[in-house]
Amino acid sequence: MNKEKTAALKYGFPRTIPVMVGYLFLGTAYGILMKVNGFGIWWVLAMSVLVYAGSLQYVGVTFLASMVSPAYGFLMGLMINARHLFYGISVLEKYRGLKKFRAYLIFALTDETFSIVCSERIPARIDREWAYLWISLLNHIYWVTGSAVGNILGGFINFDTKGLDFALTALFVVIFTDQWKSQKDHRPALAGVFCSVVCVRVFGSGAFIIPAMAGILAILSLWYKGKKKKEAESLG
């Protein structure tokens, strides 16, 4: 590997360690779950390599176990993963100018990869595109490895891992704190938490994401309108 790639790897790898812990654990749990439902290594690899979306894959176990219609799976997939639309819009500027790995980087934009990439200000000495690639690819590898290991070894693991999946919650809390420190305007962060908490209470934990997204969009749109109006007034 040349210097640029190594430097980008050295920069990217430490940032993926929390995801490594979370993905190896959740991936292993997923692999075990698939095995329990009668799906072997090829099914697990196909899901973890091609779908690569944690929550949908967990729900997908039941889809496969009861052999639902693919159309139903497709619609559920759109709904469960609708939050990815927000990730795309958030990193639009960051990823638009990229050339080499753009398609893969977009394909691999999971919750966790997004959370690392969106808050990262990569120093100029590092090749940005390679740093993004390492972060995305390492996370993908952790997930595939975890699910394969879980599927093969399922049943042999008896270390008490209860609570280990909290690593991913911790990762999001850390990023939330970082963003809070670096932003002057805390309203978007508060709007996100507020809408989500209200929607969990109103719609239940299984159906809150779409209404919460709609609420967030509505509030941000109102603020944008207000901002535009202010700008127009100060000009005129």
Add this chain to the structure above:
Amino acid sequence: MDKTAIIRGALIVAALAAATMITRFLPFLMFPRGKKIPGYVEYLGKTLPCATIGLLVVYCLKDVDVWSGSHGLPELIAVAVIVVLHWWKGSSLLSIGVGTAVYMVLVQTVFV
């Protein structure tokens, strides 16, 4: 597994992969390189990251029941530890490591 089950299963995997890809690629297809991003979308691009991380935090804690069991205390304590530690030291790995360890100890030994 018989042949029809394998085909059906493969179709389900393909459907899930297609749905996921659509949600990830759509924003980039709507605003390809060279096309000017409207002011509104640019504004969303700046404000959505914070709001979305807020949503993800709630998403992780959505099944915590404040009214029964451990009343969400392990989660509350662990989140508080992470925020305080992170505010103070600013090291992501330290905050995540200690926070997760605290949570594991709490759910395995204190709140069983």
